[in-house]
Each structure stands twice: as structure tokens, then as C-alpha cells.
Amino acid sequence: MPLWGFYLPCRIAASVTPFVQPSQKSIWTTSVSLVSTTMDAVDKENRDRELGSLVPVSVEEWQQWGTSSPIPAMVAEVIEDIKALTQESEVHVNFGGSGGKLPGSFKDLEDKKLKEVYKSLCDSEKKLQYFSARQIACRLLGSRQHLCQKCWLAVEDCMCSKLIKCSLWQGIKFWIYMHPKDFLRQNNTGKLLWQMFGIHSAALCLFGIHEHEDIMWNAFRDSGKNKTWFLYPNRNESPSSVKDVFSDDQFTNLHDGKMDVFEKPLNFVLIDGTWSNSAAMYRRLKERWISTRGDEHLPCISLSNLGASVMHKLRPQPAWDRTCTAAAAAGILDELHLLPSFSMYELDKQAGATGDALDVLLDALVNRRLRLGRSIKRKARHNNCI
Numbered sequence: 001m002p003l004w005g006f007y008l009p010c011r012i013a014a015s016v017t018p019f020v021q022p023s024q025k026s027i028w029t030t031s032v033s034l035v036s037t038t039m040d041a042v043d044k045e046n047r048d049r050e051l052g053s054l055v056p057v058s059v060e061e062w063q064q065w066g067t068s069s070p071i072p073a074m075v076a077e078v079i080e081d082i083k084a085l086t087q088e089s090e091v092h093v094n095f096g097g098s099g100g101k102l103p104g105s106f107k108d109l110e111d112k113k114l115k116e117v118y119k120s121l122c123d124s125e126k127k128l129q130y131f132s133a134r135q136i137a138c139r140l141l142g143s144r145q146h147l148c149q150k151c152w153l154a155v156e157d158c159m160c161s162k163l164i165k166c167s168l169w170q171g172i173k174f175w176i177y178m179h180p181k182d183f184l185r186q187n188n189t190g191k192l193l194w195q196m197f198g199i200h201s202a203a204l205c206l207f208g209i210h211e212h213e214d215i216m217w218n219a220f221r222d223s224g225k226n227k228t229w230f231l232y233p234n235r236n237e238s239p240s241s242v243k244d245v246f247s248d249d250q251f252t253n254l255h256d257g258k259m260d261v262f263e264k265p266l267n268f269v270l271i272d273g274t275w276s277n278s279a280a281m282y283r284r285l286k287e288r289w290i291s292t293r294g295d296e297h298l299p300c301i302s303l304s305n306l307g308a309s310v311m312h313k314l315r316p317q318p319a320w321d322r323t324c325t326a327a328a329a330a331g332i333l334d335e336l337h338l339l340p341s342f343s344m345y346e347l348d349k350q351a352g353a354t355g356d357a358l359d360v361l362l363d364a365l366v367n368r369r370l371r372l373g374r375s376i377k378r379k380a381r382h383n384n385c386i
């Protein structure tokens with residue numbers, strides 16, 4: 001698949017809308033949820049107001065979506081590009097998540113703009129970064145004032161008051177390595193981890209956003225040897241089990257029964273994307289591991305007891321073999337808890353709290369579908385789970 005073949009949303013805010021490829025529709029028309037009409041004098045006022053919704057993203061707004069990072073430069077750039085293009089066009093564009101089609105005049109402009117951008121991007125890495133940034137910028141614009149910034153559900157479906165927060169043992173840190181098309185997706189489960197445990201115990205790292213990836217890889221470097229583990233999403237290969245790797249009590253770094261405060265936590269990386277995207281995400285992790293560590297062997301673990309996620313009822317084919325990202329995190333905690341050197345940290349309770357959070361999300365999504373008069377059963381569109 002060419003780098004520009006990343007799937008893009010046809011509607012930004014829809015939680016279960018299938019994705020289309022740019023080859024089927026133009027990136028600009030498919031990645032921005034738009035309602036457009038021909039410009040006339042009456043629309044001028046509306047247009048000015050809507051351009052107001054394209055104000056630059058502040059650091060506060062950006063971070064409220066679930067990250068402590070600065071605003072990625074390319075995301076800010078893309079938002080500026082969209083604003084400039086909208087101002088040039090003869091249409092007004094409403095970012096509201098309600099869907100719609102663009103008229104020909106804006107489409108011509110967008111095609112031209114897209115070609116210019118491609119021409120200016122010199123290598124495949126830049127192209128990947130651009131499309132990640134574009135995906136994220138468009139999702140963010142389309143979600144403003146529509147989604148709750150904490151739970152990523154439509155404001156009327158907000159589940160925040162029902163979610164019970166929990167402290168994660170300080171010896172563990174989760175990294176949610178998220179594909180851009182999962183960003184602000186209502187049925188994403190990776191977001192639950194930082195909602196529950198906080199952004200310092202469960203950090204968002206967006207695929208292709210180099211600021212995020214640099215933060216994560218710097219943390220890996222600072223953590224030292226044997227402190228970074230990738231949860232391998234494919235059972236066809238045979239990575240080490242949690243028991244194989246962590247039975248040795250060297251990992252708990254105990255001093256008088258307590259973890260040394262100067263010790264860095266164990267990093268667990270969870271690939272948070274659909275099955276079809278996870279291979280590219282894994283490959284990117286592996287390439288960077290090799291280039292930074294000079295080691296061909298990416299340290300991977302697999303879980304022994306992955307059960308079907310409750311989320312599977314609503315969302316088929318997650319990257320984790322028949323389960324979802326939050327359930328995978330709970331699986332790590334549960335399996336570590338069974339090992340004597342980890343048994344004192346109440347990881348089983350933290351796993352249980354994660355399961356409870358998944359139930360809360362599932363209830364919210366079911367209620368949303370019922371409210372919208374939709375079926376709560378998913379069609380089996382994808383059957384590529386193992």
C-alpha cells in the first residue's frame with residue numbers, strides 16, 4: 001500500500017463509520033466533515049462565524065484531548081492550510097461532524113492543493129507524517145464542541161461521571177501507540193487507560209506524529225535495559241509470555257518491599273489500531289528499535305489468556321486478537337499479578353477497574369445507538385481476526 005493510501009474518514013465524528021481510501025475519494029473531501037453551500041451575500045456572515053471555528057488550536061485545547069505534549073507543528077500547519085483554503089474558496093465550510101458533500105469549486109481547489117502538497121513532500125517519511133497530521137487536524141476540527149474532550153463521546157453521551165478512576169502501580173507505564181484514524185474515535189478503548197490511570201501512567205503516542213514518537217522513544221532510552229516491552233498483536237509468531245519474561249524479580253527493583261523512587265517504570269507499548277493498520281505500526285516500531293538500539297530483536301511479549309472483549313460486540317477486528325486495547329492492558333496486569341514478585345501491587349484490582357471502565361464505555365455506546373435508533377449488533381464486515 002502506498003503511504004498515501006492510509007484510510008481516511010468519510011465522517012470525522014462517526015464512531016463506527018467505515019473508512020474509504022483517497023483513491024476512492026479525494027483526501028480533502030473525505031477527511032473533513034463538511035456541509036457546504038454556494039457562497040452568496042447571505043452566507044457571508046455564516047462563513048465568517050465558521051471561520052472562527054478554525055481558530056488555531058491552543059495548547060490547552062490540544063492537551064485536553066488526552067496528552068501532555070505540545071501541539072504537533074504539522075497538525076497546526078494543516079489547520080492553517082485548511083483555514084487558508086476555505087478563505088480562498090467560493091464556499092463556506094462548516095466543521096460540525098454532520099457530514100455532507102463539497103461542491104465542484106471547492107473540490108477543484110482541494111485537488112490542486114493536494115497535488116502541491118505531494119510535490120513538496122520529498123520523502124515517504126514526510127508523506128506519512130503529513131497524512132497523520134492531516135487526519136488528526138481534521139478530526140480535531142470536526143470534534144470541537146461536539147465530543148467530550150475526556151471520553152471522546154458525543155457530549156450528550158458523556159460517560160465521564162460513571163467512570164471510576166484508579167491508580168496504576170508506579171512500576172508500570174502504558175504507552176498507547178494510536179493510529180490517527182483511532183484518534184477521537186468514540187469506540188476507541190485505549191483512551192480509557194489514561195482516563196482511569198492518568199496521562200502520566202498511560203500516555204498517548206500518535207503514530208506518525210514525530211513529537212509524540214520522540215517523547216516515547218526518549219522515555220525508552222532513559223528507562224534503560226529490559227524496561228521496554230511491546231505487546232505483540234499476532235499469535236502466528238511466538239513472542240515470550242509474561243511469565244517467561246517477568247518471573248525474575250529483577251524487574252520489580254524492590255528495596256525493603258518498595259520500589260526505588262528513582263527507578264524508571266516498565267514500559268508496556270500497546271498498538272492501538274485496527275488489525276489492518278497494526279502491521280504498519282509494528283513495522284515502524286521495529287525499524288526505530290533497530291535504528292536506535294542496534295538490535296534486530298524487538299522485545300515482544302504476548303498474553304496467554306486473551307478473552308473476547310466486551311467491545312467486540314460493537315467493534316470487530318481490533319488489533320488485539322479478538323480483544324481490544326484496554327482489555328489487553330488488563331490482561332498484562334492480570335498475568336503479572338499471578339507472579340510472586342508482582343503480587344503485592346494489587347494489579348488484579350487495577351485490571352478489574354479496567355474491565356469496569358470497558359463496561360461503562362460499552363453501555364454508553366449501546367445507549368447511544370439506541371438513542372439514534374440504530375441496531376446494537378454489528379454486521380460482520382471484517383472477518384480477518386485470527
Ligand SMILES: [Zn+2]
Pocket residue numbers: 148149150151152153158159160161
Ligand atoms: Zn465525557
